[in-house]
Amino acid sequence: MELIKAGSLSPLFVLDLLxxxxxxxxxxxxxxxxxxxxxxxxxxxxxxxYVIRVGGTSSEVLLAALHDLAWLKEEELLVRALFPQVAxxxxxxxxxxxxxPPGFASLLPLFSFPCRFFRTIxxxxxxxxxxxxxxxxxxxxxxxxxxxxxxxxEERFFSSW
Amino acid sequence: xxxxxxxxxxxxxxxxxxxxxxxPRIGLLRLGPSxxxxxxxxxxxxxxxxxxILLLRSDYQRDxxxxxxxxxxxxxxxxxxxxxxxxxxxxxxxxxxxxxxFLLHPDIPSLPRLLPLxxxxxxxxxxxxxDAIAAYRSTKRVLAHRRDLPLGLFSAGDSxxxxxxxERFLLGLHAFLxxxxxxxxxxxxxxxxxxxxxxxxxxxxxxxxxTY
Numbered sequence: 001m002e003l004i005k006a007g008s009l010s011p012l013f014v015l016d017l018l019x020x021x022x023x024x025x026x027x028x029x030x031x032x033x034x035x036x037x038x039x040x041x042x043x044x045x046x047x048x049x050y051v052i053r054v055g056g057t058s059s060e061v062l063l064a065a066l067h068d069l070a071w072l073k074e075e076e077l078l079v080r081a082l083f084p085q086v087a088x089x090x091x092x093x094x095x096x097x098x099x100x101p102p103g104f105a106s107l108l109p110l111f112s113f114p115c116r117f118f119r120t121i122x123x124x125x126x127x128x129x130x131x132x133x134x135x136x137x138x139x140x141x142x143x144x145x146x147x148x149x150x151x152x153x154e155e156r157f158f159s160s161w
Numbered sequence: 162x163x164x165x166x167x168x169x170x171x172x173x174x175x176x177x178x179x180x181x182x183x184x185p186r187i188g189l190l191r192l193g194p195s196x197x198x199x200x201x202x203x204x205x206x207x208x209x210x211x212x213x214i215l216l217l218r219s220d221y222q223r224d225x226x227x228x229x230x231x232x233x234x235x236x237x238x239x240x241x242x243x244x245x246x247x248x249x250x251x252x253x254x255x256x257x258x259x260x261x262x263f264l265l266h267p268d269i270p271s272l273p274r275l276l277p278l279x280x281x282x283x284x285x286x287x288x289x290x291x292d293a294i295a296a297y298r299s300t301k302r303v304l305a306h307r308r309d310l311p312l313g314l315f316s317a318g319d320s321x322x323x324x325x326x327x328e329r330f331l332l333g334l335h336a337f338l339x340x341x342x343x344x345x346x347x348x349x350x351x352x353x354x355x356x357x358x359x360x361x362x363x364x365x366x367x368x369x370x371x372t373y
Contacts, residue, residue, distance in 0.1 A: 150298055154337050158294040
């Protein structure tokens with residue numbers, strides 16, 4: 001087992017791994033088949049039904065995910081018929097991508113629908129490539145103040161003795 | 162009567178194996194060049210002390226990305242059919258380990274996410290005095306994310322210069338940052354012994370979450 005960034009795996013392959021149960025998004029149950037003519041993959045957590053989009057960057061997949069979301073709302077009856085156990089609010093978006101641009105997390109409150117983000121890390125292995133998804137954004141404490149930068153006194157202390 | 166209880170028994174046994182307490186997590190932060198071997202030497206010393214180690218390395222790339230690697234010998238061989246995914250494999254490996262070690266670079270993007278999950282951070286200090294200020298800058302930047310994290314200092318190389326760097330950091334971190342880091346010395350075996358003497362509390366949840 002070695003290296004890796006998830007960019008080495010194609011989005012379709014990642015979706016296939018999810019559908020085959022060979023990869024998992026924490027807290028999300030992936031419905032085990034593509035739905036409708038658009039081939040949208042959907043997932044469910046404790047509260048919401050989502051469309052799932054994977055890719056290299058968030059900008060690459062966000063627009064497509066929003067189209068999927070619109071489709072999912074239109075096809076709500078179809079989805080409910082296919083999955084009668086689904087009795088949750090429709091609908092949200094899950095983005096699982098390799099890279100999020102700086103500041104992307106600040107967009108979260110602007111979305112008027114449920115959305116969840118995950119960063120994809122792939123473990124490349126000759127016999128079986130596989131994935132780990134971690135929640136985005138990462139947890140970062142707020143106040144840093146005096147911890148940023150170094151003072152002249154600190155510079156002297158560690159540079160010349 | 163027997164068939165009814167047998168199912169519950171199997172379930173109970175399964176739950177027992179899946180509820181193993183997750184191992185403590187230790188970050189080994191490389192604050193200078195050529196410290197990869199130092200981290201590996203500490204991991205080897207822990208293994209020689211009888212601990213089962215799962216070691217992951219995370220490196221910084223020029224494009225700002227990050228690569229993960231897992232020490233090959235850190236993964237114990239199992240029949241391929243037992244593994245549904247790498248995720249599942251790592252879940253199993255974590256549960257079969259006594260310590261989860263992260264060999265880290267100070268510039269990796271995932272460091273702010275990892276730090277809150279660690280039980281102990283060991284700063285691997287450079288051997289050369291000339292590298293000390295850069296190491297301190299990195300230390301200050303990293304610790305801004307987790308000032309309450311138990312901290313140990315280890316200086317690579319059993320030399321006079323390494324000892325001097327170590328003492329400088331013990332004093333400097335106390336004077337400027339009001340921290341009281343532990344002295345893990347300059348020899349990997351001593352560092353391993355100091356780590357084991359801490360009896361770290363296991364985390365509430367495992368690091369790798371899998372599907373069953």
